[in-house]
Amino acid sequence: MYRYDEFDRKFVNDRVAEFRGQVVRRMSGELSEEEFRPLRLMNGLYLQLHAYMLRVAIPYGTFSAAQMRKLAHIARTYDRGYGHFTTRQNIQFNWPKLEDVPNLLAELADVEMHAIQTSGNCIRNVTADPYAGAVADEIDDSRIWAEIVRQWSTLHPEFTFLGRKFKIAVSASDYDRAVVRFHDIGLFIKKNDAGETGFEVWIGGGLGRTPMIGKISNEFVPAEDLLSYLEAVLRVYNMNGRRDNKYKARIKILVHETGLDEMRAQIDAEWAAIKDSALKVPEYEIERIRAYFAPPPFETLGAVDRGFETKKFENSEFARWVSGNVVAHKQAGYAIVNISLKTDDLPPGDITADQMVDLADLAEIYSFDEIRATHEQNLVFAHVKQSELFELWRELGETGLAMPNIGKVTDMIVCPGLDYCGLANTRSIPVAQRISKRYADLDQQFDLGELKLKISGCINACGHHHVGHIGLLGVDRRGEEFYQITLGGSGAEDAAIGSIIGPAFSSADIVDAVEELISLYVEIRNQGERFLDTYRRVGAAPFKSRLYPEKLDAAA
Amino acid sequence: MPLLKGGKIVEDAWTLLADDLELSKAGFVVVSLDRFIRDRDSLVACSGPIGVRLTSAQSPQLIADALDVLLLIELEFPAFTDGRSYSYAQLLRRLGFAGEIRAVGNVLRDQYLNLKRCGFDALEIKEGETAEDWGIATDAFSAPYQVAYDTEKPIMFLREQRLAAQAKI
Numbered sequence: 214m215y216r217y218d219e220f221d222r223k224f225v226n227d228r229v230a231e232f233r234g235q236v237v238r239r240m241s242g243e244l245s246e247e248e249f250r251p252l253r254l255m256n257g258l259y260l261q262l263h264a265y266m267l268r269v270a271i272p273y274g275t276f277s278a279a280q281m282r283k284l285a286h287i288a289r290t291y292d293r294g295y296g297h298f299t300t301r302q303n304i305q306f307n308w309p310k311l312e313d314v315p316n317l318l319a320e321l322a323d324v325e326m327h328a329i330q331t332s333g334n335c336i337r338n339v340t341a342d343p344y345a346g347a348v349a350d351e352i353d354d355s356r357i358w359a360e361i362v363r364q365w366s367t368l369h370p371e372f373t374f375l376g377r378k379f380k381i382a383v384s385a386s387d388y389d390r391a392v393v394r395f396h397d398i399g400l401f402i403k404k405n406d407a408g409e410t411g412f413e414v415w416i417g418g419g420l421g422r423t424p425m426i427g428k429i430s431n432e433f434v435p436a437e438d439l440l441s442y443l444e445a446v447l448r449v450y451n452m453n454g455r456r457d458n459k460y461k462a463r464i465k466i467l468v469h470e471t472g473l474d475e476m477r478a479q480i481d482a483e484w485a486a487i488k489d490s491a492l493k494v495p496e497y498e499i500e501r502i503r504a505y506f507a508p509p510p511f512e513t514l515g516a517v518d519r520g521f522e523t524k525k526f527e528n529s530e531f532a533r534w535v536s537g538n539v540v541a542h543k544q545a546g547y548a549i550v551n552i553s554l555k556t557d558d559l560p561p562g563d564i565t566a567d568q569m570v571d572l573a574d575l576a577e578i579y580s581f582d583e584i585r586a587t588h589e590q591n592l593v594f595a596h597v598k599q600s601e602l603f604e605l606w607r608e609l610g611e612t613g614l615a616m617p618n619i620g621k622v623t624d625m626i627v628c629p630g631l632d633y634c635g636l637a638n639t640r641s642i643p644v645a646q647r648i649s650k651r652y653a654d655l656d657q658q659f660d661l662g663e664l665k666l667k668i669s670g671c672i673n674a675c676g677h678h679h680v681g682h683i684g685l686l687g688v689d690r691r692g693e694e695f696y697q698i699t700l701g702g703s704g705a706e707d708a709a710i711g712s713i714i715g716p717a718f719s720s721a722d723i724v725d726a727v728e729e730l731i732s733l734y735v736e737i738r739n740q741g742e743r744f745l746d747t748y749r750r751v752g753a754a755p756f757k758s759r760l761y762p763e764k765l766d767a768a769a
Numbered sequence: 770m771p772l773l774k775g776g777k778i779v780e781d782a783w784t785l786l787a788d789d790l791e792l793s794k795a796g797f798v799v800v801s802l803d804r805f806i807r808d809r810d811s812l813v814a815c816s817g818p819i820g821v822r823l824t825s826a827q828s829p830q831l832i833a834d835a836l837d838v839l840l841l842i843e844l845e846f847p848a849f850t851d852g853r854s855y856s857y858a859q860l861l862r863r864l865g866f867a868g869e870i871r872a873v874g875n876v877l878r879d880q881y882l883n884l885k886r887c888g889f890d891a892l893e894i895k896e897g898e899t900a901e902d903w904g905i906a907t908d909a910f911s912a913p914y915q916v917a918y919d920t921e922k923p924i925m926f927l928r929e930q931r932l933a934a935q936a937k938i
């Protein structure tokens with residue numbers, strides 16, 4: 214993984230010192246809260262319902278055991294012993310005191326971490342495929358390019374006060390494991406006919422109030438021109454994006470209102486003027502960064518480990534965990550292990566400091582000292598020997614992290630909701646916990662197969678409900694918590710935005726409503742169909758009449 | 770309002786001319802875009818140095834054909850969070866504008882480095898503020914990660930330079 218050199222180290226330390234000065238000026242009253250707000254946001258510091266919250270960047274979700282231990286230390290020292298993984302592969306801590314934050318950031322800098330641009334109207338933490346470097350279906354390691362984009366975007370002088378936040382994701386696979394099509398800029402690494410590397414660029418995707426699937430602005434931007442192309446897109450957006458209404462300020466609205474062809478023409482004109490400049494990424498820098506992501510020293514192993522196969526045969530619980538959470542690795546004899554943070558005990562994405570320390574130890578033993586965070590609020594050990602899976606599973610079980618529910622109905626993306634967030638209309642976590650309880654039976658979860666359920670506590674859609682096979686959106690009805698259901702969304706390669714099925718349900722009724730939808734699916738599904746497939750085949754009507762039978766009665 | 774230029778507080782030789790005021794022959798006047806478009810010929814003919822003030826909704830593309838007759842372009846910041854003018858400054862420099870680019874309106878000293886990096890040379894600061902107050906922001910970082918107007922040699926270039934130096938030893 215990427216390691217800081219003296220330049221990166223100096224830069225992050227400079228940033229901590231700068232913020233320390235800004236906090237002093239805020240506490241002395243020299244900076245008003247209005248002036249301080251964007252400065253603290255660009256250092257990851259939010260003011261929430263009850264207290265501050267600090268969001269720490271985990272660039273493209275890759276981090277080490279030492280970094281995880283430091284996060285555990287921060288959870289114990291500044292939070293109340295927990296961390297919360299987010300959909301941008303970051304981690305959040307609640308309850309830090311303003312005056313402690315510079316020290317907290319200095320502690321992060323000690324392990325080559327920071328909170329730069331995890332919030333604010335700037336280019337946010339760059340995300341990538343959590344299986345990068347481990348999966349056979351990629352054509353390059355997307356983290357190399359995410360790191361190049363990270364450095365270019367860090368404190369970019371021109372793009373630090375944009376109209377709105379700006380998110381970039383990178384993938385090198387036809388399987389979209391990073392919701393790339395729903396980013397302000399989505400990058401798919403491609404090879405052209407000559408075998409050269411480049412990027413298929415998608416612009417104007419996003420969730421929030423106005424969900425939109427991105428559109429292809431360029432089919433192939435040569436790798437060396439990546440930064441000039443990004444700069445052209447950002448410049449056109451920064452100059453022309455709307456500033457009159459923050460709900461219409463994302464690039465998706467500009468693309469929509471300008472039209473894709475005109476938008477492309479503007480980007481191409483700007484790009485042509487700056488392409489042949491110092492913005493070209495030099496080959497030596499690409500290779501320098503590539504070297505950090507060289508494959509770990511894999512052993513030469515057979516494709517199938519006899520002992521592993523035997524263990525699966527002997528232990529059905531282990532076999533179930535393997536079938537649910539373990540994915541094929543490109544290297545013979547190895548596997549990718551997903552670690553679910555959707556357990557019975559904690560809110561989705563949450564982890565205790567003790568679990569962090571346990572995982573750090575396990576990552577060193579079993580996965581070349583490397584951990585990944587996923588946008589679905591889970592973790593990944595990317596390089597585990599098949600022969601050691603059983604032992605790892607046993608140890609994960611001891612720390613309460615062997616839940617085999619990856620991709621199942623209880624593996625929900627859930628925003629913090631009204632329990633923490635000042636923007637939320639409703640709580641999200643309690644609904645998720647009730648759904649988890651309702652579907653606690655693992656046999657039933659496996660029978661239902663892949664089912665992506667996502668919950669947002671307000672229209673800002675942090676819980677990605679628009680791209681849930683089933684999405685729940687919290688709405689306020691005269692002071693009461695209601696939940697609107699959308700069906701048919703997907704954030705993967707079959708990207709789609711879900712449709713609202715009908716009137717919202719009260720908090721008391723929402724879990725029953727979800728169960729009705731799932732029961733109908735079980736009744737009418739064809740062999741091998743996921744919930745999403747069935748929905749796409751039959752359409753909304755059967756689901757609608759199941760949820761709202763009284764309307765049928767009225768019509769009859 | 771005090772003018773900060775080249776790290777020092779300097780005398781401001783320019784005057785902002787309201788749209789309805791008569792043009793003096795002395796020059797060093799700044800006019801709005803509307804006035805410039807309306808009176809361009811007479812301004813160029815009878816005045817000394819002239820400048821144009823653009824609002825944050827007015828792209829420099831609107832005066833792209835006049836850059837060689839202008840000595841000053843003022844870019845307005847109606848709020849310090851409105852960052853359009855950073856791109857306008859970069860665009861002006863890319864279009865070859867060699868005169869002064871000045872930030873007017875609401876900017877924080879924490880933004881000074883960004884302004885300089887994008888091609889601004891001068892900005893209005895508040896009464897009572899000192900050049901030292903503002904200097905802190907520009908000294909905050911020893912090297913940037915990206916190419917901008919101020920440098921074509923960001924950190925990645927410094928890395929290469931260091932490697933080359935090591936190779937020589």
